[in-house]
Amino acid sequence: MRTLTDDEVEIGTVLPDLAIDLSPTLIVSTALATMDFTSVHHDVEGARAQGSKDIFLNILTTMGLVERYVTDWAGPEAILRGINVRLGAPAYAGDKLTFTGAVVAREDDGFVVEVRGRVSLGDHASGTVRLVLPRR
Amino acid sequence: MTGAEGGTNAAAVTEDDAFHERLTALAERQIEAGEIRGMAATDPVNLPMIRHWTDAIGDANPLYTDPEAAADGVHGEIVAPPAMIQVWTMPGVNRGGKQVSTPVDDVLRTLDENGYTGVVATNCEQTYHRYLRLGERTVPATRFTGLSGPKRTALGEGYFVTWDVTWYSGDEPVARMLFRVLKFRPREREEDPPKAAPYPLRPAVNRDTEFFWEGVAKGELRIQKCADCGELRHPPGPVCPSCRSAGRTHVVATGEGEVYSYVVHHHPPVPGRETPFVVAVVELPEGVRLVGNVLECEPSEVGIGMPVRVTYRQMDDELILPMWVPREA
Numbered sequence: 001m002r003t004l005t006d007d008e009v010e011i012g013t014v015l016p017d018l019a020i021d022l023s024p025t026l027i028v029s030t031a032l033a034t035m036d037f038t039s040v041h042h043d044v045e046g047a048r049a050q051g052s053k054d055i056f057l058n059i060l061t062t063m064g065l066v067e068r069y070v071t072d073w074a075g076p077e078a079i080l081r082g083i084n085v086r087l088g089a090p091a092y093a094g095d096k097l098t099f100t101g102a103v104v105a106r107e108d109d110g111f112v113v114e115v116r117g118r119v120s121l122g123d124h125a126s127g128t129v130r131l132v133l134p135r136r
Numbered sequence: 137m138t139g140a141e142g143g144t145n146a147a148a149v150t151e152d153d154a155f156h157e158r159l160t161a162l163a164e165r166q167i168e169a170g171e172i173r174g175m176a177a178t179d180p181v182n183l184p185m186i187r188h189w190t191d192a193i194g195d196a197n198p199l200y201t202d203p204e205a206a207a208d209g210v211h212g213e214i215v216a217p218p219a220m221i222q223v224w225t226m227p228g229v230n231r232g233g234k235q236v237s238t239p240v241d242d243v244l245r246t247l248d249e250n251g252y253t254g255v256v257a258t259n260c261e262q263t264y265h266r267y268l269r270l271g272e273r274t275v276p277a278t279r280f281t282g283l284s285g286p287k288r289t290a291l292g293e294g295y296f297v298t299w300d301v302t303w304y305s306g307d308e309p310v311a312r313m314l315f316r317v318l319k320f321r322p323r324e325r326e327e328d329p330p331k332a333a334p335y336p337l338r339p340a341v342n343r344d345t346e347f348f349w350e351g352v353a354k355g356e357l358r359i360q361k362c363a364d365c366g367e368l369r370h371p372p373g374p375v376c377p378s379c380r381s382a383g384r385t386h387v388v389a390t391g392e393g394e395v396y397s398y399v400v401h402h403h404p405p406v407p408g409r410e411t412p413f414v415v416a417v418v419e420l421p422e423g424v425r426l427v428g429n430v431l432e433c434e435p436s437e438v439g440i441g442m443p444v445r446v447t448y449r450q451m452d453d454e455l456i457l458p459m460w461v462p463r464e465a
Contacts, residue, residue: 033192035226067219068195076197077210080218082263
């Protein structure tokens with residue numbers, strides 16, 4: 001796994017899409033791995049009792065998936081400085097979460113990548129990731 | 137709007153204003169309280185928790201889990217994925233009672249107690265000052281930073297509540313998170329009333345009978361009257377059986393009567409009805425007989441000659457049917 005270098009990226013560079021099937025296993029295993037035991041993330045009845053149609057992805061996982069989306073593209077040596085996400089439609093079990101992104105700005109010593117994670121109901125997450133790439 | 141309704145609304149507005157002032161004052165106190173340190177992470181940053189996390193998230197970055205790759209990498213050792221920052225200090229399943237309360241808790245509770253029970257996260261912004269290494273143990277510190285509202289949203293009226301968590305390793309801040317939620321009052325039912333299922337048995341309304349159903353809608357039991365000879369007749373029809381006149385009008389019955397005859401229906405099932413039910417022929421003092429159900433008593437209590445009076449039942453959003461209930465003799 002190679003990491004992109006600073007000179008290989010420019011404003012407008014488009015990231016490859018990443019589609020993730022939101023199986024109940026993914027929803028539950030990520031909820032547990034992020035130590036989030038709120039019932040809406042693992043208990044279908046509990047989720048329905050609170051007005052949701054099914055269990056859905058927790059926010060800590062959304063942050064983790066946004067991070068993964070960007071470092072899958074940039075490579076392991078990319079240093080993330082921050083993730084700024086606006087949360088929207090819930091990502092329910094059985095749906096598909098598709099990430100798209102593009103480099104939108106240069107900032108200090110790094111880049112700003114704009115990311116959108118869409119589900120069938122609309123934007124689940126949209127925002128920016130700030131990262132620094134190694135110099136050649 | 138009537139004066140009375142105006143008065144009620146004015147009272148509600150005053151009540152809301154009082155709550156808004158109380159909430160705003162609480163928010164200001166919480167902002168002044170500044171940063172409140174919470175409990176240190178139960179476990180230091182460790183490889184098993186990182187492995188669970190990368191496995192579940194599907195993150196294959198070897199610098200998080202492979203000691204050799206990490207040693208050769210940009211960090212020189214294994215580091216935790218930065219987006220894991222909040223995971224280390226999550227409360228767990230049954231450790232909730234041990235948590236230190238944060239300046240946010242009182243604000244969220246006050247909103248809950250005043251009907252703003254809905255919650256939906258709207259923003260999560262994380263800043264990573266540096267990556268965490270194995271063995272570091274973080275301590276979160278929470279600061280209440282903002283309250284705005286009330287605002288009308290698609291979910292209902294609500295307040296945006298914002299707070300900030302800084303994670304420390306020793307005295308060094310390593311990461312920061314801004315978190316914003318919308319606490320909202322779920323839309324009240326009145327705004328979107330549930331439609332009752334339509335009652336399946338509908339009367340035939342035509343030019344001969346519509347005066348009767350118009351009466352029912354107004355709470356009147358109307359009996360057809362011949363415009364020429366004055367004889368009352370029911371059920372309604374186009375021609376007087378007595379004088380053959382087509383002229384017609386109606387009177388309003390007193391609504392009292394006696395059971396002339398009846399049956400108790402047990403079977404077969406009837407759509408929209410629960411068996412058993414009583415179908416009675418009720419004789420009115422005006423001299424005509426009407427068919428209708430007898431309610432509010434056991435079928436076994438119904439008998440011939442039983443005094444009844446008319447009542448009106450809303451069957452669904454549109455249909456009202458006249459029925460009968462026992463009357464004290």
